[in-house]
Amino acid sequence: MVLWKPDPSFYPSPKMAMKAPPERFGYVVALNYGKGNRPDVVCVVDLDPQSPTYSQVINTLELPYVGDELHHFGWNACSSALCPYAPHPHLERRYLIVPGIRSSRIYVIDTKPDPIRPRIVKVIEPQEVMSKSGYSRPHTVHCGPDAIYISALGSADGDGPGGIFLLDHFSFEVIGPWEIYRGSQELAYDFWWHLAEDVMVTSEWAKPSQFENGLVPQDLLANKYGHQIHFWDLRKRRIIQTIDIGAENQMLLELRPAHEPTRVYGFAGVVVSTKDLSSSIWLWYRENNKWQIKKVITIPPVPASESDLPPILKPFGAVPPLVTDINLSLDDRFLYVSCWGTGQLHQYDVSNPFEPKLVGKVEIGGIVSRKGHPKGGESLSGGPQMVEISRDGRRVYFTNSLYSTWDDQFYPDGLEGWMVKAIAEPGGGLKLDPDFFVYFGQTRPHQVRLEGGDASADSFCYPSYPS
């Protein structure tokens, strides 16, 4: 479709995007893992407090195949389309690019004309993804100025290096692998960029064999999960620097660079330290033309009696926080940290990124604490996991499932899916919305995408200065 004016959901700068209208609904991918051959689903959740169906799943799109394991997903186009060196302002934010992390299949889902009833318009089969990209287990999707970028955890033949590949943003054809020179980089997970600096950042989870059938405790205790962060020349597609944050810091996952193009720093979350079971948040920044990284937040484990712990944690006598997702508000002021193990969502004021201050917290679920919700009842399973922030920074949504086989290890009694919403005070402070609780039952919700964009969907090429 030809657009005469730019898609109204594209904003030149993060500050302008914060003035966007509130989201009316969100898309949530959810697993039907272990539910007798039922496919995964994409749910549409009503987020409009004025609507009679507020806090309900108002439509469910079932996928045609079973066992994809939907995980992360993204838009075909976003504010980066306004970037000046490759402007595509008349692309539409319209298609959801939804990979199956287990199947390596990619769905292209059209959210127009009726955003409540999205339809699958293209399926890129695993064979095609793998043969054209050289990768498997597609994960993070980011809309770039010139193409759709997707990270992948494995090579086409299995446990080889994971990396990034490109999808054409008009035809949705797999273009090919992104890297020209990867150096010694082997493990992959998340990625994002500093567009204004031509820098890409990538992180490390593990090889497919280390996560597909569950966390491998002996690999974890041997520090064999990822603990490096990589910096790349986005233009030349070459690795420029790798930093090892110490082998005990296992699983360096989510990457959240500052949204403002003039701020050259970002936050990375580490799931667990094998030294003391703590989770940590690290700040990367550039100094004298070299990338540096520094631990800025440490979240300690919570002691627990062995009888309350699942088998995988019994030897340790404590619940690790298990920070598995983080998110940064569009003004780069508040960092949200999901503690999936202890059942907490932390809100840090990171106005000074070197000295984050804990200013808000909500508690729900948790391996031992099992906190409830005013609308969702007592004793909830799972904990805060995928977290998404509205563009104005006032509403924070999160779901409770991590990854099929890992859910079973940490919540062996069974994990029941839910999604909740927290209200963020402009000056800091967080509380659960007592009226918002979406119960998914045996279906397990993962990533949330908000109508029109959110705090992890768009990247911006223009600074908020002067307007």
Next chain:
Amino acid sequence: MLLLILSVTLLTPPDWVGPWVVVVALGVYHGLNPGMGWLFALSLGLQQRSEKAIWLSLFPIALGHAVSLALVAFMVVVGLYFVSLNLLELFTAAILLAFAVYRLFNYYRHPRWVGMKVGMRDLFLWSFLMASAHGAGLMVAPVLVNVAGVHSPNHHSMVNLYLPAGVSVLLAVGIHTVSMLVAMGMVAWVVYRKLGLVVLRQRWINFDLIWAIALFVVGGIALVAAVI
């Protein structure tokens, strides 16, 4: 409006003013297109918080554009050595229309090159690439043929009477580029100082599609002018 000027000037019997008005008009038109450079210069100025950075970036952008056009001008002059003016006019119109068809189906595609950290050389090459890939030179080609047609008995151009073909087409490329530079500078300055980035959301019309249509219109007019 520009297309109107263009059609009026190309269709009215040629006097010495006509082609030069078109040269200027196309320069302004190319300058207004965000994809041809002012937006890039503006973003660099914003990123560096420096108005000077805008002006400094516009020059290599204009130069890259000029070199792309100069290549077309060179081909026009060489062409005139081998074929008659009328044949060259037909030939130019045909290539332009063929390219217009291609762009119409690919108007939304742009070359993938560079990023945001760019020096003068990058900007020069980027602009050259953008101008060439979008057919900026081709769009100006018919009027360059007109300007170069000094030896033709049925063309009476006052400027051309005193200048060899090579010099007059280079002069045309120069005037086109200066017009473009002025247009780019004015737009970048007004957006930077007065309007702000909100224009990108409100006023950024689909220049890519208009560009493809403009190639068609110019090609069509050139064809008509060549035939009659």
